[in-house]
Amino acid sequence: MSSAHVTILGSNSAVSVFNRFPSGQVFTTEHSQYLIDCGEGTQFRMHQYGVKKSRIKAIFITHLHGDHVFGLPGLITSYQLSGRKEKLTVFGPQPIKKYLDLSLGGIGHFISFPLEIVEIDPNIPHEKFTEIYSDHRVKVEAFHLYHRISCFGYKFTEQEKRPKLNRDFLDTYQPDVASIKRILNGEDFYTDEGVKIAHEKCTQKPVLPTSFAYCSDTIFHEPLGELLENTSCIYHESTYLEPMKNQAAERYHSTAYQAGIIAELASAQKLILGHYSSRYKIIEEFAEEASKSYAGEIVLAVEGKCVEL
Ligand SMILES: [Zn+2]
Incomplete structure (x- = not known):
């Protein structure tokens, strides 16, 4: 089972209301x-919900609207003041370099830890993934979202784990250490009598790596459903409910019902809804509406909630 999870730090759209934040x-x-988006006050909510700032290896910004990025200069300043030594990479659309340079008073003068800012190429292909980051735990791919300004979604996929040995096989054949190493490297096993036991019989069935796709902000874009096929969990913005469908489209946002369509098309096991408009005080209706288009598990983003993947 995967240990991956997502912690919600901010669930609202532009304005902070009803104890909801950007x-x-x-x-x-x-x-x-890994931090995804950084609305105003994100670093304080990390502290509030027990997320250690120092553990963040990379930051992924979807777009440069304030409700997704106003917390970033403050967070980077805190890293500087607390003496961060580890490298930090920040990904985002153009002109994120200029934005940070201006808001930090010149990155080169101010920051003394290794800070890398990567602007995602606006010409990456549509309806496709482009790998932008990889380490021994995860790979991250960017894809186009469709908002009023350049906006990217991010898909996180855990790196494939080494196969695990099958309990029955171990009990029956009691292989020595050298044989176990060979099996874990993908080889078959041979008994003392020279009988071959295929690698697949020695190991447990591989499970699909856990994946999480973050889609905010975007107008409803049906091809996303196909692109995100078999993603374990999708976060899709649901700024509005269906009675506001026209306004949603005009403002390049989606409804909960539309978010459900994307998750259903992708056969995702879980859908997280969020980026609620400030016009809604009660959010339960978002789950109700999405359940009309999506049969899987629906989770409402709420500050501090930890969603197991
Ligand atoms: Zn937004």
């Missing part, structure tokens, strides 16, 4: 953590 989520796998 966008921010942390994807965790094993002990590696």
Whole structure:
């Protein structure tokens, strides 16, 4: 079973109301953590919900609207003041370099830890993934979303784990250490009598690596469903409910029902809804509406919630 989970730091759209705050989520796998979007006050909510800032290895910004990025200069300043030594990579659309340079008073003068800012090529192909980051825990792919300004979604996929030995096989054949090493490297096993036991029979069935796709902000774009096929969990913005469908489209946002369509088309096991408009005080209706288009598990983003993947 995967240990991956997502912690919600901000679930609202532009304005902070009803104890809801602008966008921010942390994807965790094993002990590696990655921040996605950084609305105003994100670093304070990390502290509030026990997310250790120092563990964040990379930050992924979807677009440069304030509700997704106003917390970033503050967070980077805190890293500087707390003496961060580890490298930090920030991904986002153009002109994120200029934005940070201006808001930090010149990155080169101010920051003394290794800070890399990567602007995602606006010409990456549509309806496709482009790998932008990889370490021993996770790979991250960017894809186009469709908002008023350049906006990217991110898909996190855990790296494939080494196969595990099958208990029955171990009990029956009691292989020595050298044989176990060979099996774990993908080889078959041979008994003392020279009988071959195929690698697949020696190991447990591989499970699909856990994956998480973050889709905010975007107008409803049906091809996303196909692109995200077999993603374990999808976060899809649901700024509005269906009675506001026209306004959603005009403002390049989606409804909960439309988010459900994307998750259903992708056969995702779980859908997280969020980026609620400030016009809605009660959010339960979002889950109700999405359940009309999506049969899987629906989770409403709420500050501090930890969603197992
Ligand atoms: Zn937004």
